[in-house]
Amino acid sequence: MSKKMKAAILDGFHQDFHWEDDVEIADPRANEIQVKIVSCGLCHTERAEQVNLWGLGLPFPIVLGHEGAGKVVQVGPGVTKFKVGDKVAMSTPWCGTCAACSSGQQWACEHVDDLEIRGVDYYGTPGPLSRNGKPVYTFFNQSALAEYSTIHINNCTKLPDDFDLRIAGPLGCGFRTGAGSIYNVVKPKLNDWVIITGTGAVGFGALWTAKAMGAKVVMVDILQNRLDIAMELGADAALNSKGMTADEMGEALNDITGGGAQGMAECTGQGICYKGGMKALKMGGRCASVAFINELNFEYFTTECQDCKNVQFIRMGNVEGDTIIPIMAELYKRGMFPFDKLIKFYHFTELEQAMEDAHTGVTIKPVLLWDMD
Template structure:
């Protein structure tokens, strides 16, 4: 079938609307009509070449839609189901079997190779040129083909225009806290960067009972939002002395946990320097930058750790419904962070995300979905 997709044809090129040919659904796959999709920093990292990915490609990995066809081996999903899309995993390796599918041995191949395991393409151009698929999802398209392991079924009353970003950005932030760092009640945490991932982590730190939650950014407007969502303290690192302020807030002890969502080298190093004895930092940004550390002085003497956490070490099928529950209870107000755009505004939405004007852009791809109801925010 023919679909309309936003294609990135070259590094740092714009999104270009093109008609593509969609392949047939294989036995473990479903056809999904995309209703809406968030735009994530990882999409931008691939578009500009900060992370290597075969182009041309259809990006997008925070999709939400409705199943229109199911493969012969698909279980527990049916035509008409509302679904949120997340990442793919094999389901059989030791990591998957022990509840850590984001550490799947085949994760890079399944999510970052641009093709199916059998080497076939989901999308092709009219001249036959293969177009890479991202996260086995590629949600910047009117329809896409998705492996059943990517799917998270949600209730029929859930508004698909809103909840797509729970598949990556907010899932990563929340999961980094509950699965990766595992703070105890009364612990302290600092979050560098108040975008979707950072604010998702901040709201979750509050849910988990952290008594000191510090938000760090260079934009006062974002720090105000962070305060409203649960930050006990805020620091503008452009105008304030970070180390002095953290020392003042923690009585000179430092924080138990830090999360960096910026990927800026100096900030990643600062996230180590503010840790207390026994503290743990999680650098979660997709970035080409690296840092230099002195293992003895920065880590060993204070028993500090650096922990890599991909996708929040989350099982999307378990945790996305939890996040929806927290949202309904008023504890995870991610709806305050989104701005809606039409599908043909994708380049504007991407630019607004890059500039910081919009924290979480969401593209409305199917404008007929609940057309008689106002947008959910």
């Protein structure tokens, strides 16, 4: 059995998305559910994949979308984790059986490339989507730029019944990454200082998690309006590093923190932020390197950046979705994770505009909705 639905198809790199209303989606099999999608967040990934920025390669045609949330409308045979009507946030896939998954490190799943970007599903087949009898490949095993997703239960986390699905999409990606980096890697203690470079969704997720753990946070960016928002939404200090050298950044951060920070989350991918922050990280401190560092070279590993300091490179926050998504949802309810303040809504068919606004920084977190009312 299958049904037809609307979905945004990408036929190749450097092409435009086109919406079609005759994409077939199969019913869920064992360990799968079908979700009626309410919202889908966008980060830089969709644009990066559209222009092949990371050179990862994709099968085509494909339906992107990896920050979906919605309601369960069907469950496959034997599924007990979810029931029809449950609200779920969709996140990254993990096979559940490889060495990494078996040791509790789902974020390091050995099969993640197949499941995320090769369009292969958990059964080793092309997945639930097709059009005119030919496969349409999935992204993150999720493909949330559509009306429905037939998805493995590993990708999904149940949300509280009263949680607003319109804002829930982005919990599975950027916010999760920032939150997990702090919760599972930086692990600040009460009153520790944490340096967070970058004020996108990842940086804000890190900010609110560090604050919830009792730390003090200095946010670093070159965009003053973003730093103003960070100060309004919980940061203890902000540093506008525009025009600064790494040495100047390090000095300024040492001043702000009264002699250095115990933790750091590098969320920009800029080498200068990495080096500047590391200069203000105390010996024994922990840095979560969250973003791809485009220009990493040994110039950054000066003695003062190495001295008894721990750097961990991060994937999806080095955390399980089922651990961190409920924590973020609960902190949101308590007013301690106000991520809705960063969201701007667009209709799904305004996909290109939403991606453009994310790219130019007009919108921190675009979220697509089917129902704008």
